[in-house]
Amino acid sequence: MLIEQCAYANRWRRVSPAAKALFALSGLVASFAASTPMAAVAVVCLLAAVTWIGAGVPVGRYLRVAAPAFFFLATSCLSLAFSLNLNSDGQALSFQLTPAGLQKVDEVSGRSLGALAALLFLVLTTPLIDLIALLRRLKTPEVLLEIMILCYRMLFVFSDAVHDTLTAQSARLGYATSRLALRSLGGLAANLTVQVWQRAHDLHVAAQARNNDGPLRFLEPTFAHTGRDVALAAAGGSVLIALAVVLS
Amino acid sequence: MTLLELDNVSFRYPDGSVGLNDCSLAIERGSRNALIGANGSGKTTLFQHCNGLLRPQSGVVRYAGAAFDYSRGGLRQLRSRVGLVFQNPDHQLFSASVQEDVSFGPINLGFDEATVRRRVSEALQAVGMAECADKAVHNLSFGQKKRVCIAGVLAMQPELLVLDEPMAGLDYKMRTEFLTVLDGLHAQGITLLLATHDIDFAYRWADRIHLMAAGQCTASLDATDLAEKGDALSALGLPLPTVIELHRRLQAQGLLPHGCVPRTHGELLVLLETNTYVKEAACR
Numbered sequence: 001m002l003i004e005q006c007a008y009a010n011r012w013r014r015v016s017p018a019a020k021a022l023f024a025l026s027g028l029v030a031s032f033a034a035s036t037p038m039a040a041v042a043v044v045c046l047l048a049a050v051t052w053i054g055a056g057v058p059v060g061r062y063l064r065v066a067a068p069a070f071f072f073l074a075t076s077c078l079s080l081a082f083s084l085n086l087n088s089d090g091q092a093l094s095f096q097l098t099p100a101g102l103q104k105v106d107e108v109s110g111r112s113l114g115a116l117a118a119l120l121f122l123v124l125t126t127p128l129i130d131l132i133a134l135l136r137r138l139k140t141p142e143v144l145l146e147i148m149i150l151c152y153r154m155l156f157v158f159s160d161a162v163h164d165t166l167t168a169q170s171a172r173l174g175y176a177t178s179r180l181a182l183r184s185l186g187g188l189a190a191n192l193t194v195q196v197w198q199r200a201h202d203l204h205v206a207a208q209a210r211n212n213d214g215p216l217r218f219l220e221p222t223f224a225h226t227g228r229d230v231a232l233a234a235a236g237g238s239v240l241i242a243l244a245v246v247l248s
Numbered sequence: 249m250t251l252l253e254l255d256n257v258s259f260r261y262p263d264g265s266v267g268l269n270d271c272s273l274a275i276e277r278g279s280r281n282a283l284i285g286a287n288g289s290g291k292t293t294l295f296q297h298c299n300g301l302l303r304p305q306s307g308v309v310r311y312a313g314a315a316f317d318y319s320r321g322g323l324r325q326l327r328s329r330v331g332l333v334f335q336n337p338d339h340q341l342f343s344a345s346v347q348e349d350v351s352f353g354p355i356n357l358g359f360d361e362a363t364v365r366r367r368v369s370e371a372l373q374a375v376g377m378a379e380c381a382d383k384a385v386h387n388l389s390f391g392q393k394k395r396v397c398i399a400g401v402l403a404m405q406p407e408l409l410v411l412d413e414p415m416a417g418l419d420y421k422m423r424t425e426f427l428t429v430l431d432g433l434h435a436q437g438i439t440l441l442l443a444t445h446d447i448d449f450a451y452r453w454a455d456r457i458h459l460m461a462a463g464q465c466t467a468s469l470d471a472t473d474l475a476e477k478g479d480a481l482s483a484l485g486l487p488l489p490t491v492i493e494l495h496r497r498l499q500a501q502g503l504l505p506h507g508c509v510p511r512t513h514g515e516l517l518v519l520l521e522t523n524t525y526v527k528e529a530a531c532r
Contacts, residue, residue: 004384008384008387127344127345127384128344129343129344129345129348129384132344149342149343149344150342152344153341153342153343153344153385153386156385156386157338157386160338199338199339202334202336202339202340203339203340203342205296205301206334206339206340206342207342207352208301208327209299209301209327209332209334210327210352210353210356210400210401210404211323211324211327211328211353211356211357211404212352212356213320213324213356216342216343216352217352217355217356218343218348218349218351218352218355219347219348219350219351219355219361219364219365219368220348221345221347221348221382
């Protein structure tokens with residue numbers, strides 16, 4: 001929901017998604033090109049600064065969205081830094097912090113952070129509906145797009161249903177004790193299964209009522225100044241990649 | 249001229265429950281129709297027959313005099329003429345943005361992009377949602393979602409618009425705005441059929457009132473005749489519209505002369521005021 005709010009409320013909402021995607025892609029390339037931690041940090045800082053200052057995404061919100069990814073990155077870095085050794089007679093296990101491991105951590109974490117910043121830039125400035133429209137223009141298979149559209153829409157219908165059922169259960173003390181909570185949770189899952197099935201059927205009928213006989217097709221949003229935006233994004237992206245290469 | 253006609257239509261759901269039982273109903277072109285019936289009386293089933301979503305197991309449904317053609321092409325043509333707006337907007341809206349969702353129908357009809365864009369903006373204009381075109385569907389209020397649903401059907405430019413309990417869940421202001429939208433559509437020549445539980449509203453708004461019980465259309469009345477045909481309503485356990493009852497009581501008290509029955513509370517008040525004025529003038 002945080003991502004969703006940012007995507008709709010940022011300053012670059014009306015900028016062509018093609019331009020934003022191009023810049024994000026350049027960010028990804030730059031992260032891979034950055035072979036030294038120094039270069040990677042520069043790329044990360046630049047991407048984050050563009051998201052904060054350019055698109056006007058609040059820093060606090062940005063960090064909150066990034067937090068789960070940081071956590072995963074941290075755990076995987078730990079596993080890279082330490083290596084598990086079996087001593088010579090095969091009797092004892094030992095952890096070792098190896099220099100080679102540490103270097104690997106520097107490299108991988110720098111690149112991952114860069115890639116993360118590039119993707120965050122894209123998702124925090126572009127609503128999914130624009131991204132889907134872009135993917136359609138890029139000739140992504142229709143089936144995948146339909147699944148994306150329906151999943152995205154159903155996500156909200158589903159979360160509403162979960163919320164409503166949870167509230168109704170709590171109002172009747174469904175979560176008063178842990179025993180009751182377990183029971184209620186079971187009820188919630190069962191109820192949702194039926195509801196989702198019903199909803200899917202309803203949507204199918206509604207699609208038929210509006211003359212649908214196969215692929216789900218919609219009007220694509222249009223953006224003013226697409227050409228100018230893409231050119232700017234290309235320039236910005238090139239600077240990013242050049243910076244990464246020079247610093248490496 | 250009859251636009252849509254159900255002739256002894258019966259439909260039974262696979263679980264054995266009766267949807268429609270020998271139901272006959274006629275909708276005149278250009279009229280405003282209200283369908284009144286208890287929950288489970290078959291209103292939604294009837295509506296799904298109007299659009300060819302359900303196929304009668306016996307009986308015939310006709311559009312403009314010709315029996316429904318349930319072939320692919322026939323249904324396509326039928327569904328472009330009969331628009332169906334569902335009761336729960338969340339069951340109908342499945343695209344993420346307002347504009348996209350409204351474009352769904354016209355694109356399915358195979359129009360080119362320019363036509364689709366024009367129709368979408370016209371439809372959103374008609375329901376007063378033009379400024380929300382780029383919003384995400386889940387960020388809209390219930391009333392707004394409902395309007396987007398109507399726009400989605402209007403963009404297909406139907407001749408008959410069927411609305412399943414459009415007033416359910418709307419606040420007073422929304423209802424008033426919604427009525428303005430409906431009046432606008434009617435002025436454009438669109439025939440309207442809606443289901444409602446509000447007998448006062450039906451009496452005030454509709455030209456024809458159809459009553460339903462147990463999968464059957466028990467009566468089709470002109471709204472102006474409703475005052476005399478109270479038994480049809482009481483057979484379904486429905487009261488007379490309050491304005492009729494009040495008018496009768498006032499007549500019995502000698503406060504109003506016998507004459508035509510007002511349709512709305514406002515009309516009754518005007519009647520009462522002019523009548524008092526006449527009486528006072530006579531006293532002087």
